[in-house]
Amino acid sequence: MPLQSAATAPPPPPQAYVRAVANLLVEDETANTLKQLSGYVADDVRAYINDKLVSDGKADWLKHYVPAPNRPMAVSAGWQNNGSLMVVDLFDSVDRSKHSRGFIADPDYLSRVTLYQFGPDHKIHAIRTLIGGGFWTRPNPQ
Numbered sequence: 278m279p280l281q282s283a284a285t286a287p288p289p290p291p292q293a294y295v296r297a298v299a300n301l302l303v304e305d306e307t308a309n310t311l312k313q314l315s316g317y318v319a320d321d322v323r324a325y326i327n328d329k330l331v332s333d334g335k336a337d338w339l340k341h342y343v344p345a346p347n348r349p350m351a352v353s354a355g356w357q358n359n360g361s362l363m364v365v366d367l368f369d370s371v372d373r374s375k376h377s378r379g380f381i382a383d384p385d386y387l388s389r390v391t392l393y394q395f396g397p398d399h400k401i402h403a404i405r406t407l408i409g410g411g412f413w414t415r416p417n418p419q
Contacts, residue, residue: 291354294399295362299354302364315339319400326406338404360395386411 290296294317301314315335324332324341332338351365369384376382387408394403 289356291356291362292360292395292399295354295356295360295395298393298401299352299362299364302362303349303352311339311342314342317399317401319396319398319402322400322402322404324404324406327408358394359397359399362393362395364391364393365389366391 291299298314298317301310301317304310318335318338320335322332322335322338323330324338332341349364349366351363353363355361355363366389367386368389370387371382371385373380373382387410389406389408391404391406393401394405396402
């Protein structure tokens with residue numbers, strides 16, 4: 278008799294504080310968003326982009342925070358190890374503030390994945406961002 282697959286239950290939902298941060302990151306930015314988000318960021322947070330430390334501490338992170346210009350393509354919230362949140366988005370890396378008004382520039386899209394790691398105090402202690410070039414595509418099976 279062949280083995281049959283066993284039914285499995287879905288994992289538990291992420292913690293409320295992880296869901297709250299996910300909602301702040303995917304909803305339209307308001308005047309209060311940064312204040313609300315910073316309440317979830319630990320004083321000792323460290324932020325990395327492509328494994329390079331870019332902010333050390335909450336005050337430094339606040340200076341560098343830039344809201345995502347587009348809605349995320351995907352969000353994955355995890356419940357293990359105090360919770361984590363992964364956000365995937367695609368953004369235009371052209372800094373149009375360097376061009377005169379009305380100047381037309383072709384977009385230069387980059388892909389970004391950001392992992393927010395929470396501690397036992399329910400605050401974000403690490404933010405790890407990887408940025409790669411181009412559009413998301415589905416590989417062709419050979």
